[in-house]
Amino acid sequence: MNFDGRDIVSIKDFSKAELERIMSVSDLMEPLSREGSDILKGKIMATLFFEPSTRTRISFESAMLRLGGNYIGFAEPKLTSVEKGENLVDTVRVVENYANLIILRHPLEGAARLASEYVNIPIINAGSGAEEHPTQALLDLYTIKREMGKIDRLTIALIGDLRYGRTVHSLAYALSLFDVKLYLISPDLLKMRKEVLEEINGKIEVFQETDLKKVLPKLDVIYMTRIQKERFPDLKDYELVKGSYRLSRDDLKFVKRKTIVMHPLPRVDEITFDVDDTHHARYFKQAFYGLLVRMSLLSLILGGIK
Amino acid sequence: MELHVKKIKNGTVIDHINQGYSLDVLSILNITGKEKHVVSVAMNVPSKDIGRKDIVKIEDWELKPRDVDKIALIAPHATINIIRNYNVVDKKKVNLPKILKGTIKCNNPSCISNSREPIESMFHVKDDISLSIRCHFCGRIMEKDDVLNQF
Numbered sequence: 001m002n003f004d005g006r007d008i009v010s011i012k013d014f015s016k017a018e019l020e021r022i023m024s025v026s027d028l029m030e031p032l033s034r035e036g037s038d039i040l041k042g043k044i045m046a047t048l049f050f051e052p053s054t055r056t057r058i059s060f061e062s063a064m065l066r067l068g069g070n071y072i073g074f075a076e077p078k079l080t081s082v083e084k085g086e087n088l089v090d091t092v093r094v095v096e097n098y099a100n101l102i103i104l105r106h107p108l109e110g111a112a113r114l115a116s117e118y119v120n121i122p123i124i125n126a127g128s129g130a131e132e133h134p135t136q137a138l139l140d141l142y143t144i145k146r147e148m149g150k151i152d153r154l155t156i157a158l159i160g161d162l163r164y165g166r167t168v169h170s171l172a173y174a175l176s177l178f179d180v181k182l183y184l185i186s187p188d189l190l191k192m193r194k195e196v197l198e199e200i201n202g203k204i205e206v207f208q209e210t211d212l213k214k215v216l217p218k219l220d221v222i223y224m225t226r227i228q229k230e231r232f233p234d235l236k237d238y239e240l241v242k243g244s245y246r247l248s249r250d251d252l253k254f255v256k257r258k259t260i261v262m263h264p265l266p267r268v269d270e271i272t273f274d275v276d277d278t279h280h281a282r283y284f285k286q287a288f289y290g291l292l293v294r295m296s297l298l299s300l301i302l303g304g305i306k
Numbered sequence: 307m308e309l310h311v312k313k314i315k316n317g318t319v320i321d322h323i324n325q326g327y328s329l330d331v332l333s334i335l336n337i338t339g340k341e342k343h344v345v346s347v348a349m350n351v352p353s354k355d356i357g358r359k360d361i362v363k364i365e366d367w368e369l370k371p372r373d374v375d376k377i378a379l380i381a382p383h384a385t386i387n388i389i390r391n392y393n394v395v396d397k398k399k400v401n402l403p404k405i406l407k408g409t410i411k412c413n414n415p416s417c418i419s420n421s422r423e424p425i426e427s428m429f430h431v432k433d434d435i436s437l438s439i440r441c442h443f444c445g446r447i448m449e450k451d452d453v454l455n456q457f
Contacts, residue, residue, distance in 0.1 A: 010445075087423050110418040110443025114425065129416045131444055195440070195447045233415070 003300035007116040008124045011134040011170040012199070016177040023142050025296040025305055026289070033291055038068030039304035046099035047073035048091065049126070050106045055265060055287060056126050056136070060103050063294035067304060072099060089118050096121045100302055104128075122301050130164040130231050135297065136264055137170035139290040144221055146289060147260050147282055151175075155218050157183035159245050160225035160270060162192040164232070167264040168225055169196050176200035183219070185209045187241045190227070212245050216254045222247065222280075224263045224270045249274040262286055317343070317365040319387040320377065325350055327380050328360035334376045334457045335369070343367045356383055375409045378402040379453050382434050402434040405442075413452050417444040 001021055007013075014022075032039075045064045049057050057075055064071050073095075088111055095102060096119040104112050105126040112125030112132075127133045144151050156175060158168045162184055173196065175182055182204055184192045191208065200206060209215055216222070224247055232238040246269060247261065263271055263283040275281050299305040323331055328347045332338075337345060344365040353359040368388055369377075377384050378400035388396040408426040412419050419427045419441065428442035437450040 085422075087421070088418070089423050089425075106418070107416070108418040108421055108444075109414060109416050110441065110445070113443050114418050114423060128418075129444075195445050198447065231416075 003297075004303050004306075005122055006301055007112075007122050008134050008297065008301075009112045009116050010125070010132050011137045011173045013134075014174075014177075019138070019141060019174065019177065022138055022293065022296050022300065023145055025300060026142050026292040028305075029292040029295040029299070033066055033288075033295060036066050036068070039299060040064065040067040040069035040302055043067075043069040043101075043302050043304075044099045045069060045071045045073075045101050045103060045298065046095045047071055047075070047103045047126075048095060048105070049073070049075045050077045050088075050104075050111075051127065052076075053105050053127065055290070056105065056133075057103075059287070059290045060124075060126065060294050060298075063291055063298055066291075067295055067298055069298070069302075073103075088115060092119050092123070095119075101298070124297065124301070127166055130166050130169075130228065132170045132173075133166040133264075134170050135294060136167040136290075137174045138297070139286060139293040140167070140171050140223070140262065140264070141174050142293050143262060143282060143286045143289045144260075147285070148220060148258070152179040154220040155181040155183070156221040156223065157185055157212070157215060157219050158192075158223045158225070159185040159212055159247075161190045161227045161241075162186040162225075163190040164228035165225045165264075168223070169193065171223070172196050172200055176203040179204070181205045181207070183207050183209055183215050185212050185215065185245070187244045189237060189241050190244075212247075213251070213254070216251060217256070219255060219259055222255070222259060222261045224261065224267070226263075226266065226268050226270060243269060245270060246272060247275060248272040249278060252278055252280055255280065312346075313392060314344075314346075314363050314365050314389055315392055317363065317367050317389055318369045319389060320362045320364075320369075320381070321359070321385045321387065322353065322356060322383045323360040323362065323381040324356065324383065325358040325360060328362050330380050330454055330457070331360075331362055331377055331384075333454070334380065335364075335373055336457075337364065337367075341367075359383075372409075374398070374400055375402065375406060376457075378434070379406075379410070379437060380450060382437070402431055404431055405429070406431060406439060410448075410453055410456055412441040412444060412446055413448055413455070414441065414444050414446040417441055417446060419443045 109129035109131035116123040346363040348361040406429040429439040432438040
């Protein structure tokens with residue numbers, strides 16, 4: 001199993017054994033996340049964020065610094081030549097001269113695949129429009145594994161915007177490699193995309209529902225998502241579905257004692273604040289696990305760990 | 307078999323079009339009927355190979371090679387005959403390649419292939435009979451109706 005120099009464009013590019021390897025290296029990263037290390041000393045990561053991001057970008061930058069490397073890049077295309085009309089291919093072909101790897105977020109789907117075909121350094125997809133967000137799926141898997149002790153034989157629900165939410169696309173692909181029951185809970189307008197369903201149907205049991213309350217008692221993992229207002233072609237449709245699902249402390253009376261609540265963040269109103277201090281909430285812990293997973297990926301891809 | 311449409315002297319005959327798709331073939335070829343060519347369309351003609359078929363004959367007009375893939379998208383069994391002076395000078399069966407480049411656009415407006423990048427559209431053909439193609443870049447799956455909507 002070789003990760004050296006590898007692109008991470010889609011979670012579908014991984015086998016189950018590779019996902020497990022990334023998670024076991026993430027375990028090794030926990031002490032380094034506190035003490036720091038120099039296993040990537042002299043390496044430079046370029047973070048090219050053509051679309052706003054807070055936690056993903058900071059998490060990658062922190063991961064690189066904890067491993068002794070450094071980073072360059074931009075968080076705001078308005079300040080760059082992209083604003084002058086430069087295309088993605090030209091941008092990444094220039095940047096590959098200055099860095100050992102590129103972390104790319106872009107508003108268009110397929111952007112990471114295109115970039116990976118034009119440059120010789122590894123590209124990590126940090127979100128490509130509404131398509132995929134593979135490192136988020138990796139940290140979600142890792143959170144489930146750490147907090148539930150396993151992934152197989154769990155009943156998991158992805159709730160909210162399954163059409164435009166890229167994290168749920170990647171997570172559904174990843175979960176289809178495990179032995180799980182997957183509930184997809186959304187308004188009809190925001191149902192899971194056809195291409196994702198085609199890929200996961202037959203590999204795992206999939207149930208599509210609109211009523212969250214009905215399935216709550218069956219769930220081991222509740223994965224809430226934000227309705228992606230910015231990706232709706234018609235804001236009238238957004239008005240129809242905003243606030244479709246809201247999980248409150250009262251709803252948690254109906255769940256199993258060990259059920260966990262996750263969210264890729266940022267949240268709007270899908271999880272009320274009174275859930276935060278229940279023993280079910282894991283969404284802030286997810287952010288910590290995200291750091292470990294990104295340290296693991298950087299180490300594996302840049303040769304810090306063989 | 308009874309001849310439904312008379313032989314043509316010069317032009318193109320597209321045979322073995324799936325039943326009901328002859329008008330779509332004309333649409334894909336951008337033939338509106340307002341051009342000078344004589345166009346004959348036969349629909350629901352009995353066929354030994356595919357049950358029922360449509361046939362299109364376009365006089366004094368020859369199909370360009372780049373249009374062959376377009377026809378294959380919606381009429382996977384079609385045969386194309388180029389006729390000169392009542393003789394068939396070229397006969398070929400359409401054949402949809404495994405990878406389709408530049409023929410059609412991805413119908414996902416948020417796909418990078420629809421932006422200002424130096425690339426052609428590219429699709430992987432998953433099913434060439436009922437037609438299901440997957441965009442190489444964004445992964446969007448397009449079916450026959452999605453393709454027809456572009457013409």
